[in-house]
Amino acid sequence: MTTITCDMCGKQIREASRHDNYFLNDRNYYTVMNRDVCPECKEELENAVREAMYSQKKYSFATYKATYQAAIDQNTRR
C-alpha cells in the first residue's frame, strides 16, 4: 500500500493508484511535471490553465506549457 500526498492541497491519498484503464478507472492521483496531484486539484489546475489560454490571442504549445508550469509552481510548494 502506498500513500502519497497531493502537492497542491496536501491531502493524503491512500492506496495511490495510477492505474489508468478506460473501462476500469481506479486512478486516484496524477503526476504532472514531477508533482503528485489528486484528481480534484488536477481539474482545478487545468481549468486555470484553460482560462489563461483563452485570453491568449494565438495558441502555442510553448505558451501552454509555460502557463501550466507557472500554475503548478504557484499552487505547489516544493
Ligand SMILES: [Zn+2]
Ligand atoms: Zn489535491
